[in-house]
Ligand SMILES: CSCCC(=O)/C(O)=C/O
Ligand SMILES: [Fe+2]
């Protein structure tokens with residue numbers, strides 16, 4: 001189940017909000033310019049599935065999102081728990097960073113946790129299958145796929161170069177909870 005927890009940045013142990021209600025998640029994220037929607041996935045796919053398989057299964061969704069928002073590139077992040085590169089894949093996004101490009105993702109299998117750091121607050125968004133999230137460019141964030149990653153996310157870009165991560169060098173991410181897979185029922 002998807003979940004949003006909001007923390008004051010000085011109190012990582014004590015969420016000021018904890019909700020699994022999709023409408024509440026969307027409303028809270030809307031206040032900081034983040035779009036969150038829950039879609040009914042049109043296919044069952046497995047973490048680790050190939051990009052070709054995902055493109056074929058979700059072609060209608062992809063075409064619609066691309067047409068609505070003018071994306072120029074689409075790819076797939078797909079990883080299974082037995083992936084030999086899982087540790088490196090996880091480490092890549094664990095520290096606070098931003099992109100000069102909106103971060104637009106559609107989760108079509110499994111789960112992963114985006115944490116956004118905005119105006120003194122920390123928004124921990126556990127994304128699960130069916131979640132569409134669009135995070136504005138320059139939003140400080142980190143992403144934890146957990147020690148045994150299992151997810152497939154379709155990624156939409158206007159300028160793939162803009163997706164390069166700019167790391168802030170802070171330790172904010174280390175102060176907040178890591179993704180705990182058991183909470184992603
Ligand atoms: C959920 S897709 C993989 C993670 C990613 O693309 C990103 O930018 C994390 O910050
Ligand atoms: Fe990112």
Ligand code: NI
Nearest residue numbers: 035065068069
């Ligand atoms: Ni849209």
